[in-house]
Amino acid sequence: MIHFFTRVTAAAILALSVSNAASAASFLGEFWDVRGSVTSLSSAQRIVSRQAPTATFTSTAVDYFPGRTQSQSDFHTLTRFLGRDAASLSGAQNTRLMGSVFRFSGTLDLAAGTHSIAVGSDDGFGLSFNGASIASYSGLRNFGTTRTTFTSTGAPVDFDLVFFENTGLTGLEFRIDNTIVTDAMAYTTPVPLPAALPLLAGAMASLGLMRRRRTRSA
Numbered sequence: 001m002i003h004f005f006t007r008v009t010a011a012a013i014l015a016l017s018v019s020n021a022a023s024a025a026s027f028l029g030e031f032w033d034v035r036g037s038v039t040s041l042s043s044a045q046r047i048v049s050r051q052a053p054t055a056t057f058t059s060t061a062v063d064y065f066p067g068r069t070q071s072q073s074d075f076h077t078l079t080r081f082l083g084r085d086a087a088s089l090s091g092a093q094n095t096r097l098m099g100s101v102f103r104f105s106g107t108l109d110l111a112a113g114t115h116s117i118a119v120g121s122d123d124g125f126g127l128s129f130n131g132a133s134i135a136s137y138s139g140l141r142n143f144g145t146t147r148t149t150f151t152s153t154g155a156p157v158d159f160d161l162v163f164f165e166n167t168g169l170t171g172l173e174f175r176i177d178n179t180i181v182t183d184a185m186a187y188t189t190p191v192p193l194p195a196a197l198p199l200l201a202g203a204m205a206s207l208g209l210m211r212r213r214r215t216r217s218a
Helices: 001-020 041-050 078-088 199-215
Strands: 027-033 055-059 098-109 111-124 125-129 132-138 145-153 155-167 167-176
Touching: 027 041, 027 078, 041 098, 041 155, 055 078, 078 111, 098 167, 111 125, 111 132, 111 155, 125 145, 155 167
Parallel strands: none
Antiparallel strands: 027 055, 027 098, 098 155, 111 145, 111 167, 125 132, 125 155
């Protein structure tokens, strides 16, 4: 009976851990290889709305090229641009970055209050929270930063960041409260645990039955 209790308890613990793992959140990255000039945010948004992405990936930190403080040549490949996030890349691998559009989307877990928002880009970008535009740079530029603020109620915030590169140097950073936005800031949907609880309840009931039988035997 003890062995049975151990097995059932272990199963319950495993189910709980699986439930917690299933609740992990991340951001979606999408890439469009335009094969031509992209000189404005409106052009980039039109491409996003009308074409299927060339590639998709999981974005763990909106900081590309990862860890760099300056723009890098867009002659580099998409894989180089993404760094460790390239491991999740589905689609184009060695595509160059000139003439490209990216979209990053997901849900942020922001505490109630006013937060500083900053997007550094080369070239332009458009950022929206809950479907409303909060910051943008609509044309071409050397790496520069656009800043604004956002007041959160504490509820989850859906974000959408469209970024485009025409030609030359490129780079992107998205910061909240001066910290790069990573998947640690993603809102995690709570996962119900009742499926695991019956296992644990059954184990406890079995243990109680075993103890009662031993008491009667004594």
